[in-house]
Amino acid sequence: MSSIIGNMSLMKKILGGFLLTSLITLFVGGMGFWSITGSINSVKDVVRNDLHLLETSEELEILALTLRRYEKDMFLNIGKPEKQQEYLQKFKNVSEKTIKTLDAAIAIATAEGHMPQETKAAIRKAEKAYQQYVSGFLLVATKVLAGEYLTPQDANDKMNSNKENIYLFEEGISLLATEARKLIDGATDDLIVAGEKTIVGIGIIILLGVITSIIIGATLSWMISKPVAEAVAFAKKIATGDLSNTITTTRGDEIGDFLRALDEMSQQLKNTIQTVVSSVETMKHSSADLTSISSELTVDSQETTGRSESVSASAEEMSSSIRAIAAAMEQSSTNVSMVATATEEMSSTINEIAENAERARSISGTAVTQAASASEAMSNLGKAAHEISSVTTVITEISEQTNLLALNATIEAARAGDAGKGFAVVASEIKELAKQTAGATMNIKSKIQDMQATTELTVSQINSVVQVINNVSEIINTMATAVEEQSSATREITLNISQVSDGIQEVNENVSQTSTVAATISHDIAQVSQSTSQVLSGSEVVGQRAKGLSELAEQLRNIILHFKLA
Template sequence: MSEKPVKIRRSGKIRNKLLIYIVPIVVITIVTLVVIATTMSEKRMTELATSNLNSSISNQANNIESWLNENLEFFKTAKQGIEGLNPNDEELQKLLDSYYDYNSNSPEGLHIATADGKFIKPTESALEENDPTSSTWYKQGLTRANMQYGTAYKNAEGQNVVSAAAIITYGDDSIKVISADVTLEKISIIVNSGVKMDKASSFLVDTNDNTILAHRDTSLVSTTLGSDSSNKLMSGVAEAINNQNYATRKIDTYYVAFKEIKGTDWVLVSYIAQDVILASVQELGNYLIITGVVAVILIIVLILFVVNKVIAPLAGITKSIHAMSEGDFTIEVKQESDDEIGVMSGKIAEFVDSMRHMLSSISAESEKLKQESETSDSVSKDMFSASQSQAEAMQQLNETVDQLAIAVGDIAEHATTLATVVADTRDNSGKADEAMKETVKVSLKGRDDMEKLSHAMEGIQTANNNLVDAINEVGKASEEITNIVSMIAEIAEETNLLSLNASIEAARAGEAGKGFAVVATQIGKLAQTSSESATNISNLIADVHRLIDEAVGQANASAESIEKNSELIGVAVETFDQIYTNIQASNACIEEMIRDVQKVDDVATNVAAISEEQAASADEILATSQNMVEQAKNISRNSEDVANNSHELANTSDTLTSHVQQFKI
């Protein structure tokens, strides 16, 4: 039986495997948490920064609107005062002089231009207008009945101003426009210094022509925004203003908020760099990464500590299992704890103890099986010799029965001849005198034949008795064979049970018991074959018993018939003696002879019938003896098979013993 090749696996430590599996999971988890925390922080910081940016720009816009409205209210009050007084030119000049330098945001005060090109200003004002009707403020004022701010422009002195202008009515009905210039310096201060959010910046844009009214970079003030600018921030702002889309958004690397200034065409733009917003997020990410690395190191140290404490007993268990795999069951395994590993140690100790008992039992049973197989081998050899002797005896019985059949045939033939002679004697009784001498000869011959028949019947009776004795011997031998076969069946049954127990224990042994399981299976198959052979032999012996019983019955019947024939032949011999004695006086007793011949005729007829029946019985006995010869040959062959199986069982026992001896107990 070829053994399966054992696949050798590289051994590794559970600690290393745990580190290989757990550390990447921990690292991935921590990295995932860091990424999630950073992403959420970035999102939250962006939302917070956007909210602060909107809050800051709203506050700036409110300050600008408040400042503009405050100045506008002053201008409206002055306009209404002039219109209410309806002054003449002198009074108008005094009013304008009184408003000069009254509002610090409009140091040049109020000034008026008429449709005929007249320009009226405070006496101390330095403003000069050669053609006031073509000025920006005049044109803007013609379209308004109330004081409103217009677009920003540069006045004659080159200052960036915005004018609040409107049509004024006093005195005559001529068209006059009143205006007050507000410098953008104050607005620039509000725009540049009013940002609440740290590191954020703002600038103010006039949407009529995208002119920058206020900016921290003074070089950009009064310049025009364009979507084709190389500055991505400025081009993005210009595009948003052109599309009138003032939602807060990200432009390039900046977050930008927009706010329209009520009462003007201005838009306040506030922005902050993304790096500024995410600086704290980046710092938080660095802290999280450092924390994660420290956590990984601590977890690895903790895993090593826990593994060394918890899995340390596994080293001893592994060593014990390795020893068991090599067939060494002399090891001692101790349960040192109540946890799963301790329970495993206890179960291994129980398994080692169970294997010791099982191997000891298998060794003892194997030795017992070997002895029984040797006994079975010896018995099967004896049974084979007995079956051969039985076959020879049956062959002799067959020959004897054959001779018996021939003798019975001769008796039947002579009885028939006798019946014919008697019939002739009866028919020729009238000629008895003339045939007396012939009768004497015939009687002498008949007497001799009857004596021969008597001797033949005695030989048949003796052969029949010998046949009965031989059949009885065959019956006794078959009973011995039955006992032997029963013992073989019991041995096969015990072997089968032993094989089943060995298979169960081998299955419990797992990988280490696979080779033992193959041996146990072969033993089970051999035990099954032995049991089936024993059953076949038992069936054959039962048939032999039945045939023997039938043969004994036939032999007894034949014995009774032979005994009767012997008696009849004895009577016939006596009759022939009397005939021979009385033939001398046959002349006087011819009639008595005729009556006696009639009796002889009846007796001869009966003898002929009995002889025919005996011949038929002899033929049946011959057929039965031939069948018994075949059965004896079958028993001989089966006995030889039993002998071979016993020898194979002995070899299997040796193989089992050699396998068991591989284990150390």
């Protein structure tokens, strides 16, 4: 695995690291989106089914109390046919509304998958009991209108056997309302638990993402800095003249190519110096032979050619030294050109790293935008919950108005005396029902507030994710800045090397001109020496050249000793 990664290019390594980080970020965002979508669907289910079922059940309880009120009102008005017909018609109207509402409640309860079968059976039983109650009441009402029962007590006695049905109906409706409240409470609890699990999951994934990013960053830094440090150490040894070392690598990326090129340059320089050493030894032996011959010739002509010999020797020595300097400067120019080429290649590699860092910075910016979209979606969820809270406020106000109406009805019943006792009972039941409605509304409001708090906490966690991504983006920016600084330094080095190369070329031209001047001087001295014998002239030339060769060989030998070849 390590060899595969080592052979990958720097661009692929960096892109792979940032791709893994982006996948972690995308997973965190997807998990948050999935949780938010589930929460929204849960709220919709509560509003569409459970809350509607609770409202329908409470409406049925109110309608049942209304039917019982009209029943008592009709019996209390025996002897008043018009009043009886009025209350009978009201009873029928409420009964029709009750049937429609009951059918709607049964449809919702049947479609609700979480509704217990016992409750569904109870509501079916309540429907049958209600039908029997209505049929029994209409039968008694017909007999009352026909004058068979002359007192309210007689009519109530006939209804006693039928009241069990209305009680059974009320029990079924009350059970349905209780189950609806349980479903709402269960859905709210599930929503809270899901939110907590989402927070924990996102936190764990964020922690893993941070750890992964640190590991990736440290690994990439180690894989880049370690071979670069080895190359620097190797180059320093070459700079001190130590050519005995080699550098080996199995990497297949740009850094591996750089290390192999550096090693190849070292080997070529080593071979060149070894060739020079061999040539210096040959030159040394040749110069020794020439010196011996020149000494034999000079002994015979030393007295007559002393002054000319001295001047000629000096000119020849200067000319030989200049030629040696020109050769050394030419070699230096070649080496500087090779270094310039290697530096340009390294600058190109650093530019590629800078481009990849810029791409990574763009990817981090995209991740921040996606996390901001998730935060905005959570804010919309909070607004929706706030609107639901407004609905509960309206229900609370209706409950308070119902309570006030019940109080007014109680006062009116008290004014009516014995005739209003039945109405007082109905008013008391309405007041109690209003209290229950207010309590249930407050309970729903509390649950919605909890859901709002959970939504705000989730928004806060998503903002934390945005902060983490921003931190990663800052690290990438720092890397890009460092690479840009390294690129600038490399360009400056390249420029300096180019200037050095130009300077060496200029020195070569000056040395060439000096060599020409020295040759002219030697030519003039040779013309002066023509007055002497050809033997003396030849011996001087041979002697000085041999001496120059010997000195040059010694100089080259001292220079080569600076290098360590093995």
